[in-house]
Amino acid sequence: MSALDQERDYVETCRAGLRRMLAGARENVIIGESVAGDRYSAERLGRYLKSLAKELSEEPDGPPFFGRLAFGRGEHRDRSYYIGRRHIPGEHGGVPLVIDWRAPVSRAFYRAGARDPQGVATRRRYGWSGPRLTGFEDEDLERGEQGGSAILTAEIERPRVGPMRDIVATIQPEQDDLVRVEVGESVCVQGAPGTGKTAVGLHRAAYLLYAHRARLERSGVLVLGPNRAFIGYISAVLPALGEVEVEQTTLEELLGGAEVRAADPAPAAAVKHDARMAEVLRRALYGRIARPVEPVVVSDGAARWRVYEDELRRIVDDTRRESLPYLTGRERVRSRILQRVIRQAELRGHLINTAWTKRMGRQVTPFLDAVWPAPKPEQVLADLLTDPARAAGGVLEEHEIEAITWARPPRSYKSARWSAADAVLLDELAGLLERPAGFGHVIVDEAQDLSPMQCRAIARRSEHGSLTVLGDLAQATTPWAARAWAAQLAALGKPDARTVELTTGFRVPAAVVELANRLLAALEADVPATRSFRRDGALSVREAADLPGAVVAAVRRALELEGSIGVIAADPAVDGLRAALWDAGLDATLVEPGSGGDPACRVSLVPASAAKGLEYDHVIVAEPAEIAEAEARGLNRLYVALTRAVSRLDVLHARPLPGPLITADSTGRARSV
Numbered sequence: 071m072s073a074l075d076q077e078r079d080y081v082e083t084c085r086a087g088l089r090r091m092l093a094g095a096r097e098n099v100i101i102g103e104s105v106a107g108d109r110y111s112a113e114r115l116g117r118y119l120k121s122l123a124k125e126l127s128e129e130p131d132g133p134p135f136f137g138r139l140a141f142g143r144g145e146h147r148d149r150s151y152y153i154g155r156r157h158i159p160g161e162h163g164g165v166p167l168v169i170d171w172r173a174p175v176s177r178a179f180y181r182a183g184a185r186d187p188q189g190v191a192t193r194r195r196y197g198w199s200g201p202r203l204t205g206f207e208d209e210d211l212e213r214g215e216q217g218g219s220a221i222l223t224a225e226i227e228r229p230r231v232g233p234m235r236d237i238v239a240t241i242q243p244e245q246d247d248l249v250r251v252e253v254g255e256s257v258c259v260q261g262a263p264g265t266g267k268t269a270v271g272l273h274r275a276a277y278l279l280y281a282h283r284a285r286l287e288r289s290g291v292l293v294l295g296p297n298r299a300f301i302g303y304i305s306a307v308l309p310a311l312g313e314v315e316v317e318q319t320t321l322e323e324l325l326g327g328a329e330v331r332a333a334d335p336a337p338a339a340a341v342k343h344d345a346r347m348a349e350v351l352r353r354a355l356y357g358r359i360a361r362p363v364e365p366v367v368v369s370d371g372a373a374r375w376r377v378y379e380d381e382l383r384r385i386v387d388d389t390r391r392e393s394l395p396y397l398t399g400r401e402r403v404r405s406r407i408l409q410r411v412i413r414q415a416e417l418r419g420h421l422i423n424t425a426w427t428k429r430m431g432r433q434v435t436p437f438l439d440a441v442w443p444a445p446k447p448e449q450v451l452a453d454l455l456t457d458p459a460r461a462a463g464g465v466l467e468e469h470e471i472e473a474i475t476w477a478r479p480p481r482s483y484k485s486a487r488w489s490a491a492d493a494v495l496l497d498e499l500a501g502l503l504e505r506p507a508g509f510g511h512v513i514v515d516e517a518q519d520l521s522p523m524q525c526r527a528i529a530r531r532s533e534h535g536s537l538t539v540l541g542d543l544a545q546a547t548t549p550w551a552a553r554a555w556a557a558q559l560a561a562l563g564k565p566d567a568r569t570v571e572l573t574t575g576f577r578v579p580a581a582v583v584e585l586a587n588r589l590l591a592a593l594e595a596d597v598p599a600t601r602s603f604r605r606d607g608a609l610s611v612r613e614a615a616d617l618p619g620a621v622v623a624a625v626r627r628a629l630e631l632e633g634s635i636g637v638i639a640a641d642p643a644v645d646g647l648r649a650a651l652w653d654a655g656l657d658a659t660l661v662e663p664g665s666g667g668d669p670a671c672r673v674s675l676v677p678a679s680a681a682k683g684l685e686y687d688h689v690i691v692a693e694p695a696e697i698a699e700a701e702a703r704g705l706n707r708l709y710v711a712l713t714r715a716v717s718r719l720d721v722l723h724a725r726p727l728p729g730p731l732i733t734a735d736s737t738g739r740a741r742s743v
């Protein structure tokens with residue numbers, strides 16, 4: 071029997087093991103609820119087992135493993151282990167058939183090298199075509215062999231179709247370091263386009279859940295992405311790794327609350343996103359606390375008790391100084407007043423019980439409503455934006471106060487039309503009123519684009535947890551985006567987080583990276599240039615008088631090849647291109663920040679503002695000058711657009727290319743690489 075046949079036999083053994091697991095999981099779904107201790111654990115266990123049963127039955131033929139380690143030394147000497155996406159137990163509790171990629175012993179698969187074999191004699195990588203094992207490659211680390219894996223290169227260079235996939239089989243050592251950072255440690259990853267930041271973040275979520283499941287399942291793991299299209303694109307990775315309990319959403323959705331029905335003019339948005347708004351909002355809320363001017367009098371029918379103004383003032387002032395959440399403060403004031411009442415009643419020999427205390431407590435409410443009211447965040451913000459001067463005076467400049475003042479205030483806060491920036495302010499107010507529930511770990515993607523106020527919203531939810539902050543200062547496109555990580559990390563509440571740079575790109579081929587890197591000097595971002603892992607790929611830069619016609623022709627050519635196609639254009643140009651493609655009989659799905667389009671459609675039409683984080687096998691960037699001119703950080707936006715290609719990039723232009731892109735290569739002649 072050949073070695074490959076033996077391995078194929080082992081695949082069948084593993085599949086039988088998976089089937090046993092599936093049967094076991096199904097059985098446990100039935101009995102799970104009766105064996106778990108409390109209702110909470112029973113529910114979770116039930117949900118977990120159901121999802122496990124569902125996943126296993128959906129992918130019984132997937133590759134059960136992707137690697138094998140044969141140890142020659144150390145603790146695992148003379149043993150070998152198969153490494154896969156999930157643990158497959160041996161029959162009757164024997165040696166596992168496959169070890170989870172996250173287990174400590176699997177680490178050597180990613181980290182061992184000829185210089186430091188970590189006890190590994192041979193590392194084997196397997197090649198698959200769908201469910202079929204097609205071959206394997208060995209590196210004899212003890213003999214100093216390492217690298218040059220065709221299977222690894224093929225996996226990294228494969229054409230992309232559909233949503234993002236996991237990278238467990240090919241995680242690189244510097245990525246593995248980040249995936250396995252300790253749970254309590256916050257870390258920031260600055261990485262050029264395609265260096266695997268998103269992939270690292272998602273695999274880190276899976277790793278942390280494996281290593282600290284009990285703790286993190288209770289506290290929760292959250293992944294935040296820039297828009298719905300992006301979340302749709304990444305959302306299949308964690309379930310494929312067996313993790314279904316991670317919340318993946320955008321910041322807007324997380325903040326929830328107000329429906330966004332208005333857009334702020336740029337100067338108003340800039341002020342509302344500024345860190346100083348935190349102080350303005352604090353003042354607006356606490357400014358509602360009034361000075362007690364009359365005593366509180368409560369009665370139980372038989373007797374009346376009084377707490378006088380000076381005592382009340384002391385209570386209010388002391389409570390304010392304690393920096394409690396606002397509504398906790400209000401209840402603290404109530405209970406302190408009650409304590410005084412109870413003391414008086416006891417002195418007079420009254421019998422106190424809970425019902426009596428509650429009844430007296432309710433009578434304090436009118437006083438609280440007058441002195442320490444409980445407004446809704448919407449009320450506070452509406453009052454502030456109607457007349458900001460009192461709360462904002464001395465904090466904001468005159469023209470800034472003017473910028474945020476409502477030209478036509480609504481009749482009531484209930485009919486106010488809130489903007490996206492207002493939603494962040496409402497969340498800040500809600501956070502001042504009551505602390506929101508936090509997460510054990512939060513992964514923030516495209517974090518360079520967050521404003522100080524958005525950072526605070528995340529900081530509130532990760533105060534007792536840790537953060538993985540992912541981003542690229544060169545891809546910063548919002549007016550309030552970060553210029554340096556130190557300030558952004560401080561705003562996120564983790565000033566001591568370590569920043570690590572990733573510089574090897576796995577998406578964008580070398581020729582395309584070289585073109586995009588020309589923009590770097592003009593982007594005012596202090597980041598290192600990327601080096602591409604990929605030597606394949608093609609770049610063409612062409613001038614075309616009829617741009618829509620050229621886009622149609624480029625899409626037709628791209629359709630003859632394998633993989634997904636993304637046409638990226640300035641937002642206002644998208645409708646025209648859509649019509650041109652439609653007239654030519656080409657079907658394209660529109661990708662918007664709010665939705666990822668139809669994944670079944672091979673051609674995606676992407677407004678430049680929605681391109682962040684996405685990738686296509688073949689990208690056609692239409693009219694770079696228009697993308698660059700569309701907004702203040704248009705060159706950064708262009709940098710994002712140019713770095714979405716996995717295999718081929720066509721740059722088409724009717725107008726001259728933006729200055730920083732022009733070199734001898736872009737004279738109008740097509741250039742293939």
Ligand SMILES: Nc1ncnc2c1ncn2[C@@H]1O[C@H](COP(=O)(O)OP(=O)(O)OP(=O)(O)O)[C@@H](O)[C@H]1O
Nearest residue numbers: 237240241242263264265266267268269576577683
């Ligand atoms: N070690 C790896 N093995 C195989 N593919 C990888 C590896 N690392 C990253 N990739 C692939 O490279 C592509 C880019 O990765 P990812 O989207 O995580 O990069 P990014 O740094 O977040 O990029 P951007 O900043 O442009 O959003 C993805 O298709 C990802 O699967």
